[in-house]
Amino acid sequence: MYSISSESPAHPDIVALIAALDSYQSALYPAESNHLLDLTQLPGHTLIMMVIRDRQLNAVGCGAVVLNSDGSGEMKRVYIDPTHRGQQLGEKLLAALEDEALSRGCHTLRLETGIEQHAAVRLYERSGYQLRAAFAPYEEDPLSLFMEKLLVADLRLAGL
Structure with a gap:
């Protein structure tokens, strides 16, 4: 049994998960292709940070959405501990983040x-994300993939 809840990006459990993610990505890509945003430096109202915990309340996954003023958001720092993969935790985490983003x-x-993160790419594709061109602040990078998902099929329904 796992639970997903909102938490501060400064919580030691989340800091540890992000450190593991950074270590993993740093082994795959050169520094210029790693976009390691420090979520603790963002204003709280622009950030959704969630953690997955197991029955013993150990943090086994995390993910965030950085909200932009134009109604878009960027998924960041999605990570599931390797020993807990294969249980659809990534799908559940993305759904929770998407629901909270939509509510905001x-x-x-x-x-x-990154192009070497095959499991992550499959997760995003299964969850409805589609390839797109680089978006600000990124530039095209042969080691990066850029993806997007509309949470509202008709933006007129969102009052936009």
């Missing part, structure tokens, strides 16, 4: 991921 007026989510 976000109509579109974007993300950047």
Whole structure:
């Protein structure tokens, strides 16, 4: 049994998960292709941070959405501990993040991921994200993939 809840990006459990993610990505890509945003430096109202905990309350996954003023958001820092993969925790985490983003007026989510993160790419594809061109502040990078998902099929319904 796992639970998903909102938590501060400064919580030691989340800091540890993000450190593991950074270590993993740093082994795959050169520094210029790693976009390691420090979520603790963002204003709280622009950030959705969630953690997955197991029965013993150990943090086994995390993910965030950085909300933009234009109604879009960027998925960041999605990570599931390797010993807990294969249980659809990634799908559940993305759904929770998307639901919270939508409740805060976000109509579109974007993300950047690396070409060597095959499981992550499959997760995003299964969850409805589609390839797109680089978006600000990123530039095209042969080691990056950029993806997007509309949370509201008709933006007129969102009052936009």
